[in-house]
Amino acid sequence: MSPTLEALRPCFEGAIPAALATCATDGTPNVAYLSQVQYVDATHLALTFQFFNKTRANILANPHASLCVTDPFTATSYRLAIRYLRTETAGPLFEVMRAKLSGIAAHTGMTEVFRLLGADIYQVLDIELLVGPTPLPAPPRPKLLPLLRRATAQLNRCVDLDSLLGATLNTLTEDFGIAHVMLLLHDETRACLYTVASSGYDVAGIGSEIALGHGVIGIAARERTAIRIAHMTQEYGYGKAVREQMERIGLTGQLETAIPMPGIAESRSQMAIPVLWAQRLLGVIYVESPEDLAFGYDEEDALTVLADHLAASMQVLAGAESCLDADVAIDSPPPPVPQDSLLQVRHFPRDHSVFVDDLYLIKGVAGAILWHLLRCHQETGRSQFSNRELRLQAELGLPEIADNLETRLVLLKRRLDERQCGIRLKKTGRGQFGLQVDNRLSLDDAS
Amino acid sequence: MRPDQAINLNPIADFLHAPVAIDVAGASPSNRPLLTRGLGCRVLDEGRQLCVFVSQPRSKALLDTLQIGSRIAAVFCLPSTEQAIQIKGLINDIRPLTAAEQETLSACQHGFAAAIACLGYSAEFSANYRYAADCVSLIITPHDIYEQTPGPLAGSRLIRPVS
Numbered sequence: 001m002s003p004t005l006e007a008l009r010p011c012f013e014g015a016i017p018a019a020l021a022t023c024a025t026d027g028t029p030n031v032a033y034l035s036q037v038q039y040v041d042a043t044h045l046a047l048t049f050q051f052f053n054k055t056r057a058n059i060l061a062n063p064h065a066s067l068c069v070t071d072p073f074t075a076t077s078y079r080l081a082i083r084y085l086r087t088e089t090a091g092p093l094f095e096v097m098r099a100k101l102s103g104i105a106a107h108t109g110m111t112e113v114f115r116l117l118g119a120d121i122y123q124v125l126d127i128e129l130l131v132g133p134t135p136l137p138a139p140p141r142p143k144l145l146p147l148l149r150r151a152t153a154q155l156n157r158c159v160d161l162d163s164l165l166g167a168t169l170n171t172l173t174e175d176f177g178i179a180h181v182m183l184l185l186h187d188e189t190r191a192c193l194y195t196v197a198s199s200g201y202d203v204a205g206i207g208s209e210i211a212l213g214h215g216v217i218g219i220a221a222r223e224r225t226a227i228r229i230a231h232m233t234q235e236y237g238y239g240k241a242v243r244e245q246m247e248r249i250g251l252t253g254q255l256e257t258a259i260p261m262p263g264i265a266e267s268r269s270q271m272a273i274p275v276l277w278a279q280r281l282l283g284v285i286y287v288e289s290p291e292d293l294a295f296g297y298d299e300e301d302a303l304t305v306l307a308d309h310l311a312a313s314m315q316v317l318a319g320a321e322s323c324l325d326a327d328v329a330i331d332s333p334p335p336p337v338p339q340d341s342l343l344q345v346r347h348f349p350r351d352h353s354v355f356v357d358d359l360y361l362i363k364g365v366a367g368a369i370l371w372h373l374l375r376c377h378q379e380t381g382r383s384q385f386s387n388r389e390l391r392l393q394a395e396l397g398l399p400e401i402a403d404n405l406e407t408r409l410v411l412l413k414r415r416l417d418e419r420q421c422g423i424r425l426k427k428t429g430r431g432q433f434g435l436q437v438d439n440r441l442s443l444d445d446a447s
Numbered sequence: 448m449r450p451d452q453a454i455n456l457n458p459i460a461d462f463l464h465a466p467v468a469i470d471v472a473g474a475s476p477s478n479r480p481l482l483t484r485g486l487g488c489r490v491l492d493e494g495r496q497l498c499v500f501v502s503q504p505r506s507k508a509l510l511d512t513l514q515i516g517s518r519i520a521a522v523f524c525l526p527s528t529e530q531a532i533q534i535k536g537l538i539n540d541i542r543p544l545t546a547a548e549q550e551t552l553s554a555c556q557h558g559f560a561a562a563i564a565c566l567g568y569s570a571e572f573s574a575n576y577r578y579a580a581d582c583v584s585l586i587i588t589p590h591d592i593y594e595q596t597p598g599p600l601a602g603s604r605l606i607r608p609v610s
Binding site for chain 2: 028029035081
């Protein structure tokens with residue numbers, strides 16, 4: 001029985017160059033080495049099209065080719081009979097291969113040489129296992145199915161978005177053993193992603209933003225596809241992506257750059273998995289490592305399943321929160337506020353940015369919510385609020401997206417927790433939350 | 448290609464005799480490319496011939512097709528630098544290894560294993576990668592040499608045939 005293409009996926013990580021033979025119409029063969037072979041599905045592969053060369057001319061005239069690949073762990077080699085079908089020059093597969101090629105190019109010192117012109121799609125006609133000595137043992141790998149089962153069970157126990165994001169972060173770090181993780185949610189109105197949770201970084205970076213299409217996260221989000229890079233690349237790093245945003249006229253100011261994006265300086269492996277529900281982008285799971293080849297196809301599969309489960313859970317919880325919003329929050333007496341210290345809060349209505357004691361805190365919808373809560377608190381002494389009443393506040397500018405309020409409350413709560421500025425949000429029940437202010441407030445609406 | 452278009456391999460003999468990875472391709476009568484792995488090589492006949500060793504069990508489809516005069520291509524690549532050269536030519540003979548060639552094959556295998564050991568691959572890995580059971584010698588008359596190092600110059604001719 002022929003091996004399946006799935007079984008060959010370790011061969012496609014780029015450790016051992018693959019050899020590709022093509023044939024001209026006059027019968028002259030040609031051999032080329034490939035920088036990348038991309039698994040597409042059970043019967044298709046994609047190869048990089050980088051230069052107009054003999055291989056290119058041959059496959060356009062004669063679509064049959066022979067490909068030899070080797071497992072970098074077991075040394076098992078395979079010969080595949082493949083047939084060229086078409087070239088894609090845009091879209092998810094192209095972007096996956098372009099990102100991966102960028103990493104390979106940087107790894108081999110050929111950043112200026114390797115530019116992807118297209119992803120050549122081939123149908124796999126036959127797979128031949130090449131005879132040889134006993135394969136070497138494959139390195140031990142964690143069994144991903146039990147990890148996934150444990151992870152989805154953790155997510156299933158969550159009753160609100162905040163705990164759901166916490167559980168996702170926890171299972172990725174504790175169960176999957178990934179040291180550097182970021183969870184980002186999608187702001188559809190501003191075409192960006194903002195960080196709501198992170199682990200393994202010096203600063204959590206809650207509220208930091210990245211635009212769709214920028215860096216590995218932005219491209220995974222824009223293309224709705226997982227992007228995995230096995231070698232360090234500057235092209236897809238955060239720092240560069242954010243700098244480019246700043247430099248672009250018209251984008252400056254649209255994205256929040258006052259909060260630095262978390263990230264490790266020497267990220268050698270990166271993987272961004274979109275969180276999708278019915279093809280709607282809810283967010284991105286991002287993981288990275290200072291080691292080369294830290295994540296393989298199997299990890300990509302596992303985190304994609306986890307992301308799908310996270311998306312479904314987010315939808316269910318958003319629906320439940322909306323249904324169970326309390327009509328009116330029952331207030332309780334506010335805790336005594338120390339009278340000897342004053343917290344200065346300034347609000348700029350143009351973008352709803354909020355500064356606490358002259359330090360930037362947050363802006364946008366989350367900023368508008370905070371300003372509304374603080375004003376109510378100061379004017380009426382209230383400290384208990386409901387999601388429903390916030391939904392009815394037109395001044396908050398909530399887009400008509402069911403889960404937007406919930407996600408913004410989570411962002412605001414986590415940002416306040418991170419800043420420790422004397423203001424906190426605490427969930428007090430289904431659709432209800434409490435505002436805790438440790439000092440007297442001085443509110444300044446800088447309109 | 449005519450026999451008088453043959454070229455001399457001596458200028459690149461040192462490179463070919465280095466611990467290079469080798470991949471060899473021919474084509475079926477219906478122009479389906481047939482690929483196998485080379486296990487070592489030696490420049491012969493004062494640079495006019497090239498001998499490439501291949502394993503019969505791993506090269507059955509190719510060997511079933513090749514005959515004297517068949518077109519053939521072989522790429523030689525230094526794993527440490529990815530510098531590569533492609534030679535195209537015609538099959539002049541396919542025969543069992545001589546005793547001297549058997550020694551050459553062993554030397555090539557050891558040299559290659561040492562070269563990729565620097566890249567982190569074990570001797571066992573190398574033995575699997577270049578499985579050398581039941582080998583034959585492909586005797587090739589070269590006609591063209593091409594640059595094959597990855598990059599925009601890959602595919603450009605290095606040595607033109609003598610006209």
